[in-house]
Structures are given as structure tokens and as C-alpha cells.
Amino acid sequence: MTGTLSRLNAPEHTCQRRSLGNLFDRSALQRLTPTVRQEADRLLDDLAEGLRRGEADFASIVSERLPIATVGAWLGIPPEDHSHILEMTHDQVYAQELLPTGSQLAVSAAATARLRAYFTALVAGRRAEPREDVLTGWIHAWDALEPDRERADETLYRLVMFVTIAALETTGTLLSSMTSLLAEPGRWAWLRSHPEHVDAAVEEVLRYDPPIHFNTRIAARDTVLAGVPIPKDGMVHVLYGAASHDPRRNPDPETFDIGRGGGHLAFGSGVHYCLGAALAKLEARTLLTRMLERFATLHTVTPPVYAARMVFRRVTSLGVAL
Numbered sequence: 530m531t532g533t534l535s536r537l538n539a540p541e542h543t544c545q546r547r548s549l550g551n552l553f554d555r556s557a558l559q560r561l562t563p564t565v566r567q568e569a570d571r572l573l574d575d576l577a578e579g580l581r582r583g584e585a586d587f588a589s590i591v592s593e594r595l596p597i598a599t600v601g602a603w604l605g606i607p608p609e610d611h612s613h614i615l616e617m618t619h620d621q622v623y624a625q626e627l628l629p630t631g632s633q634l635a636v637s638a639a640a641t642a643r644l645r646a647y648f649t650a651l652v653a654g655r656r657a658e659p660r661e662d663v664l665t666g667w668i669h670a671w672d673a674l675e676p677d678r679e680r681a682d683e684t685l686y687r688l689v690m691f692v693t694i695a696a697l698e699t700t701g702t703l704l705s706s707m708t709s710l711l712a713e714p715g716r717w718a719w720l721r722s723h724p725e726h727v728d729a730a731v732e733e734v735l736r737y738d739p740p741i742h743f744n745t746r747i748a749a750r751d752t753v754l755a756g757v758p759i760p761k762d763g764m765v766h767v768l769y770g771a772a773s774h775d776p777r778r779n780p781d782p783e784t785f786d787i788g789r790g791g792g793h794l795a796f797g798s799g800v801h802y803c804l805g806a807a808l809a810k811l812e813a814r815t816l817l818t819r820m821l822e823r824f825a826t827l828h829t830v831t832p833p834v835y836a837a838r839m840v841f842r843r844v845t846s847l848g849v850a851l
């Protein structure tokens with residue numbers, strides 16, 4: 530993973546990031562909106578089916594499926610491969626944990642090899658049969674930037690693989706946390722009568738309980754950050770979750786308050802700022818709006834169950850009912 534976008538420095542990082550362009554600008558989001566709506570409605574039909582029988586698991590029926598359905602449609606990944614990609618992603622993320630065990634690293638290494646095989650074949654397939662799509666655009670961009678075809682394909686594989694896996698568990702966890710925090714009788718009824726606050730509700734969920742709790746960086750040189758001296762090669766754990774709960778930035782931070790208008794670091798900051806933030810918010814906003822319209826009395830019946838992880842949080846189940 531050290532060769533993927535989030536771990537690169539300038540000038541490689543600048544070059545790769547520029548090659549992708551502004552992935553989710555206004556017009557890209559407009560093009561994707563009908564897809565996200567359609568996929569959200571399809572998954573909510575599945576949820577409604579489960580709810581007819583009583584309790585349903587929101588995480589496996591909706592949260593984990595919407596991000597792969599959206600990114601799959603965007604990148605042209607066939608629906609029959611979506612479950613396989615989710616499985617590989619669940620196994621891969623251990624390599625990015627703070628203190629993975631030897632066996633977790635082995636699971637992660639095997640998943641990384643499977644991801645490489647899958648996404649290398651995806652790039653090769655698109656080269657053989659170009660389409661009018663995002664991936665074909667990246668292939669053209671890298672063919673112009675890198676005369677060595679093998680190196681271009683290696684970069685393309687890393688980019689498409691990383692963008693995909695960066696989009697899945699993160700957004701899935703946001704959708705589950707959003708439902709767990711908002712589908713509570715008082716808040717749900719209030720939001721139903723104030724749908725204009727849906728965006729603010731999503732922002733407060735991101736602040737209160739971000740999907741990624743921290744990121745690790747290594748200092749390239751001796752430096753001082755916020756008055757703290759950091760030696761060259763010193764390891765810095767940036768605690769996004771704690772930062773968003775800093776009372777100097779968000780007074781009374783443990784209170785969940787849709788009206789606070791507070792800031793957060795859920796998508797990081799600076800040159801590595803999340804490339805998919807706008808897409809994740811589009812998915813959350815669309816899903817929440819449709820749920821409020823369709824399920825007047827949705828509420829959680831069992832609290833979210835989390836995978837035992839610290840960096841990439843993952844909700845494995847969340848019981849809901851009507």
C-alpha cells in the first residue's frame with residue numbers, strides 16, 4: 530500500500546492526483562445523482578422486505594451495498610463482482626491498522642494479491658475494449674503521461690484499486706452511523722419535518738462519529754506542529770475523531786447537535802484531502818432523504834456492532850425496525 534496515492538509525496542502525489550482531475554465536481558455529481566437514487570431505492574426495497582418480517586440488518590442490506598453499487602456503476606465494475614470486491618476490501622484493511630497481528634497481516638497480504646489480480650485485469654479489459662467512461666479517460670491520461678506502458682498500467686492499477694477500496698468501508702460506516710444516530714424517535718420525527726437540515730445532519734454525524742479515527746504520517750524533517758517538536762522520522766498519529774471533539778473547536782462536543790455548524794476532520798485536510806468526500810455526502814444525503822420519506826417510524830433495535838479495528842471502523846450489523 531506504500532505506493533498508493535495516500536502514501537505518496539510530491540512530485541509523484543501531485544502528478545497522480547492531477548491525472549484523476551476533480552473527480553466529483555458539480556457536473557459529475559449531477560450525472561451520478563440518478564444512479565445513487567436508483568440504487569438507494571433498490572436497497573431500501575430490500576430493507577422494506579426485511580422489515581415486513583420484523584427486524585432487519587441495516588448494515589448488510591443497505592450500508593455496505595450502496596457504496597459498491599455507486600462506485601461500481603461509476604467505474605464500470607460488473608455487479609456480479611461487487612460481493613467479491615467487498616470481501617477483498619474487508620480483508621485488506623488490516624494492513625492499515627495501527628497494530629495488526631501477524632495473522633491479520635497474512636490475511637491482508639493475500640487480499641492485496643487478489644485485489645491486484647482483479648484490478649490489473651479490469652484495466653487490461655478496458656484497454657482492450659475502451660468505453661466512454663472514467664476508467665478509459667484515466668487510461669488515455671496515463672498513456673499521454675507515461676511512455677512506458679507497463680509503468681502506466683501499474684499506476685493505473687494502483688489508482689483504480691485504491692479509489693475503489695477508499696470508497697467502500699468508509700462510506701458504509703458513515704451510512705450505518707448516520708442511521709444509528711438519527712433513527713431515534715425524536716430526531717427522526719424532527720428531521721422528517723425539517724428535511725432542509727439533512728445536510729447539516731450528515732455533517733454532524735461525520736463530526737460526532739467519523740468512519741476513520743486516525744491516520745499515521747512520518748515527519749520528513751525536523752519540524753514543529755502546533756508547538757510540539759517532531760523529529761525527522763518521528764511517527765505522528767493524527768486523531769481525526771479526537772480533533773472533531775476538541776472543545777476549543779466544538780463547544781460541548783459530546784452533545785450531538787444538528788444545528789451546531791461545527792467543523793470536523795473526517796475527510797482529512799491539506800494536499801491529501803479525501804477525493805471522494807462529495808460522493809460520500811451525496812450517497813448519505815440521498816439515502817437519508819429517501820429513508821425519511823419512506824419509513825416514518827424507522828428506529829434502531831440493536832446498537833451497531835463494530836469490527837475490532839481502530840483506524841477504519843466498520844459496522845458489521847445494525848438492527849432496525851418500524
Ligand code: HEM
Nearest residue numbers: 534535695696699700703740796797798801803804805809
Ligand atoms: C464517509 C466516507 C469517507 C471518509 C470518512 C473518507 C476519509 C478519508 C480520509 C481521512 C482521507 C485521508 C486524508 C488525508 O490524508 O489528509 C481520505 C483520502 C482519500 N479518499 Fe476518502 N473518505 C471517504 C470516502 C471516499 C470515497 C467515496 C472515495 C472515492 C470515490 C474516496 C477516495 C479517497 C482517496 C482517493 C483518498 C486519497 C487522497 C490523497 O491521498 O490525495 N474516499 N479519505
